[in-house]
Amino acid sequence: MQKSILLFVLILALILSGCKKAAPQFFFGDRDSGRGELQSVTKDGLLGTAITISTYDDISDDLFSQCFETISALEARMSVNMSIDRAESEISLLNDNAGSAFSVADDIYDLLKLSVYFSEITAGAFDISIGPVMELWKEDGHFAILPSRADINQKLNYVGYEQISFPDKKMVYLGENMKIDLGAIAKGQALSLVRDILLGNGVRNALLDFGGDIYAAGQKPDGSNWRIAIKTPLAGDNSLVCLVEVADLCVMTSGGYERYFEQGGIKYHHILDPATGYPADSGLLSVTVVSPDPVWADALSTAGFVMGMEKGLKMINGLAGYEAIFITTEKEIYVTDGLREVITILHPDYSLR
């Protein structure tokens, strides 16, 4: 008996001290390239977060700079960042001209049209015309104030994608007092642009991390997929909930745990339900969309979070190539059909349904 226990302990010790697998290293800042190492550059203060671009390919400092300049320019044009001069922001100018048709650049025109299409397929759960209500909740650009119900109801009169129209090529019409807020797709659009720049310059693999929203371009040099873990959807908890392997896909999450404030013991998060003007309360902690297109993923994760698990899951299951992970307040994980076999749950408190 003693012998067998001792043997067991010995074997256990051997297993535990055992072999270490070779794993990728994370680096920060410019590194020597061209040796198959991951080189990675991070910039903070863009799109209200820190942005990291990494690749195993040999790419120039100029190309990294071009990516960051593109994000910065997009941010200015879409007026996501309040500190930017309004004259530079095409969306601010469009908002100032609500009530009359206004000419915008082609890419903004396309993005606005696409946004209205998202509103249509999500029955208004995603709506870029949330602007007038969103403003009430913000102070100096930060989601921080609880507005009065009367104010919210009054501003809700100016929310509604049906009042956005496209009278002519390049021309956009917003109803009186309407305001566009592209905050819910800014990161998606930025990821899409940076991916296009890198792939257009012959980069074969890249990992773009825009404040936790990720696009994984290509595969790793050894031919394996990128392994993306997803953090638990709770503030202050940095343990990991699940893992997916991806190639040429983005992983984008909307949740109520990132930007929020507390007042009177109640947490108010930044994803507003366009129907009520209040933070969406659909029994979800988060929605993560895995898809080829970051703009779609950004919009669909927001919409899914507002719609709730049942409606959201049904919607995304109906879109070919789009997958999603819904995590409920009960810590139950629901996934679209295509993810069921490939997701790995890492956290004992969360269960796959």
Add this chain to the structure above:
Amino acid sequence: MKKADLYIILTVLLPALIGAALLYGTNTKYQSMTAEIYLAGELSDIIPLAQGVDEITIHSGEKGYNILRIEADGIYFTEANCQSQICVKSGKFYHPGQMLICLPHRVLVRLNGQAERGIDAIAY
């Protein structure tokens, strides 16, 4: 079960299991990691996490400060005089590749080390 069995379980197996739990919790990998502190985009310090419990005050701008606490199982901001307090609320970090960020102060702390389970990035 014999008394001797119980003795062996208590003196050998139990400590072995506790040791294993500690090793496999986060410790071995965590201990070999470093925290790189960046101020306004410039590397200002590299701290090996094996050095043990410590508190570091990071000064930024004229009056800005963030207090970074290093513990045996993670690092976190205990205090900062920034407006948003997002950095303080974001909790304890222990996975390689994760970043602690205080945007108002432009303070960024990145955990460097060997990835766990071959994880390339952490989405949130």
